[in-house]
Structure formats: C-alpha cells, structure tokens
Amino acid sequence: MDCTENFDLPANDTIRNIINNYLQNEKSLVNQLYFTTSHGPTIGGFREEIWKGMFEQIIPKKFVIEQSVFIIDSNGNVSNEVDLAIFDETYTPYIFHYGKLKFIPIEAVAVVIECKSNSIKTKKLKSWAERVSALKTSSDSYTRTISQIVVGKEIPSPTQTSTRPLRILCCLKERISNEKLHSGEKSFDFIIRSKGKRQGLQIDINDSKKNLYDWYLDLNHRNQPEKSDEGDDKKRSHETYSYKLKDVSLDKYQVEIAEKPVALLTLNLQLNQLLMLINNPILFPHRAYADMFNKCKPEDKVNGK
Structure with missing residues (x-):
C-alpha cells in the first residue's frame, strides 16, 4: 500500500510551495512578455x-x-538564423565562432527555438522549420566507446544512427497550430503560446508522436528503417527493451491543479524526458566536415592566384 495514503507527510507543504513557485514564475514570465515599447526591434530581442x-x-x-x-551540416547545408539553440558543446566544436557570429554543427544541437510575437507569417515559419529539418547528421565518426570502437559508416554506433533537434515555437496569443504549418511532417514539436497576462502559458505538443517509442525512433534513428525484434539473443541488441517505451506517452507527465495544467512544470518534465532519450551529442564526424571543407575551398586563392 502506498504510504502516502496513511500519513500526512511533512514534505507535502514543500511540494505545494514548489508548484506554487512554478505558477508564480509563469505569471512573471507572461507579464514580461507583454511588456510593450515603441521600439519594435528592441522589444523583439527583449522577448x-x-x-x-x-x-x-x-x-x-x-x-x-x-x-x-x-546550424550547419557536413553536406554544406545551412539553416536560417535560429533565435535560440540548445546544444552540448562538451565534445563537439563550433564550426565557426567570432563575436556574435556562430555556426554550430547539427550533431551537437538538441533543440532549436523560434521566437515570435503577434505577427506570424505561416509561410516563413514553414520554411524555417523545413531548412532545419533538411540538415542531416553524419555517421562518419571514429570514436572509442565503452562497448566498442565506432568505425565510421562500417561499424556505426548502434544506439544512435542519426538524430535531429527538437523544434520549438515560442509565441504570443496568435492562433497558430501544427495543422496550419503541416508539410510532410509537423513543423514544431512544441508550440509554447503565451495567451495573455491572466491566462498563462499553453503548450501544444506534436500529436503525431503517440508514445516515447515514436520519439525515440525519430530522435535516434531518424529516417532509418525500424529493426526487427526477431531472432536469438545474440542477434538482438540491448535496445530490445526500447519497445517498453510504447507504453508511455508524454501525457503522463502532465501536472495539474484543480484540472488546470501547471504549464511550466509540465514543460520541464516533458522536454527533459525527451532530452534523456537523445544520446547527445551524437558522435562527431570530424572527417565528414574535413571532406566538406576540402570540396568547397577557394583553390585559386589558396594557390596564390
């Protein structure tokens, strides 16, 4: 029997205070987002x-x-400007970083975020998402792992063959949805909408992913055929247990009070759960980037012509 059914734990007040703190932070966040000024570009950067x-x-x-x-990939593709990028720089180098000008390899990026106010142009948003989606990670890496030596495409990492960043749209109360932005796949995984000072945040999640297994496949084996679970134990990888993820959906991470969601706390749990499914950073393909730069080098200038 659950002990919480019999005892009024002293920690309960602390937990309630933590939840209340999330609600207050959400209220403060929304109030700041609706701060207005006559200087348009300045307020955009402020948001x-x-x-x-x-x-x-x-x-x-x-x-x-x-x-x-x-964001750049080893095929020479470059994204549109990304307002916010969340990435792991522990093992993955910047491709180019000078002052405020930053080019980051797709292999390091876990989340990309587009920030909009009340003026949203659907066509531009779709184009932004498509340019990010077009970036491809490379498996041409050579690394020692705890279980094996990864040898490029010949012996790739079994746990992550390709990945993509989670795509998030942060906006004010504009009525925008993935249905309006749909083109092949949903443009955004999360749409975080500030509905107004008194209404708080609303979070819409990509509903094409029914459970954590769908997310796992898309974030670790993107565009790869699903492996069969048939065969003897020697043929099965340790990822056999990934099928257990089919029993869990992101809805299970919803936190509510009086049937109203605690949006910021829910986002914390949902987003970090997805980040736990990504073996980020993906093993960095140094040679793939060397090949890309060699193909594009300005040979005339290098030869002094």
Whole structure:
C-alpha cells in the first residue's frame, strides 16, 4: 500500500510551495512578455531574452543556450538564423565562432527555438522549420566507446544512427497550430503560446508522436528503417527493451491543479524526458566536415592566384 495514503507527510507543504513557485514564475514570465515599447526591434530581442531565461531555468547545465546562431551540416547545408539553440558543446566544436557570429554543427544541437510575437507569417515559419529539418547528421565518426570502437559508416554506433533537434515555437496569443504549418511532417514539436497576462502559458505538443517509442525512433534513428525484434539473443541488441517505451506517452507527465495544467512544470518534465532519450551529442564526424571543407575551398586563392 502506498504510504502516502496513511500519513500526512511533512514534505507535502514543500511540494505545494514548489508548484506554487512554478505558477508564480509563469505569471512573471507572461507579464514580461507583454511588456510593450515603441521600439519594435528592441522589444523583439527583449522577448528572446525572456524565453531564453525560461529555458535556462529548466535545461540541465550540460547544455548551452545561444541566441542568433546558424546550424550547419557536413553536406554544406545551412539553416536560417535560429533565435535560440540548445546544444552540448562538451565534445563537439563550433564550426565557426567570432563575436556574435556562430555556426554550430547539427550533431551537437538538441533543440532549436523560434521566437515570435503577434505577427506570424505561416509561410516563413514553414520554411524555417523545413531548412532545419533538411540538415542531416553524419555517421562518419571514429570514436572509442565503452562497448566498442565506432568505425565510421562500417561499424556505426548502434544506439544512435542519426538524430535531429527538437523544434520549438515560442509565441504570443496568435492562433497558430501544427495543422496550419503541416508539410510532410509537423513543423514544431512544441508550440509554447503565451495567451495573455491572466491566462498563462499553453503548450501544444506534436500529436503525431503517440508514445516515447515514436520519439525515440525519430530522435535516434531518424529516417532509418525500424529493426526487427526477431531472432536469438545474440542477434538482438540491448535496445530490445526500447519497445517498453510504447507504453508511455508524454501525457503522463502532465501536472495539474484543480484540472488546470501547471504549464511550466509540465514543460520541464516533458522536454527533459525527451532530452534523456537523445544520446547527445551524437558522435562527431570530424572527417565528414574535413571532406566538406576540402570540396568547397577557394583553390585559386589558396594557390596564390
């Protein structure tokens, strides 16, 4: 029997205070987002800082959050400017970093965030999401892991063959949805909408992912055929147990009081659960980037012509 059915635990008041603190933080966040000024570009940057502060409160310290970056892959593709990028820089180098100009390899990026106010152009949002989605991670890496030596595409990492960043749209009370932005796949995994000073945050999740297994496949084996679970034990990888994820959906992480969601706390638990499913950073393919730069080098200038 659950002991909480018999005892009024002293910690209950503390837990209630933590929940109340989330509610107060959410209220403060929304009030700041609706602060207005006549200086349009300035207020846009101000709101990005507010959203950044929100993610800094809930994202583990292993991740870095940068404003105004470009994401690049080893095929030479470059994203549109990304308002906020959450990435792991422990093992993955910047491709280029000078002052405020930053190019980050797709292999390091866990989350990309687009911040909008009341003016949202659907066509531009779809294009932004599609440019990010078009970036491809490479498996051409050579690394020692705890279980084996990863040898490029010949012997890749079994736990993560390819990945993509989670895509998040942060906006004010504009009525925008994934249905309006749908083009092949849902443009955003989370749409975080500030509905108004007294209404708090509303979080809409990509409903094409029915359970954690769907998320796991998309974030670790993107565009790869699903492996069969048939065969003897020697043929099965340790990922056999990943099928247990089919029993769990992100709805199970919803926190509510009086049937009303505690949005910021719910986002904390849902987003960090998805980050736990990503073996981030993906093993960095140094040679793939070397090949890409060699193909694109300005040979005439290198030869002094």
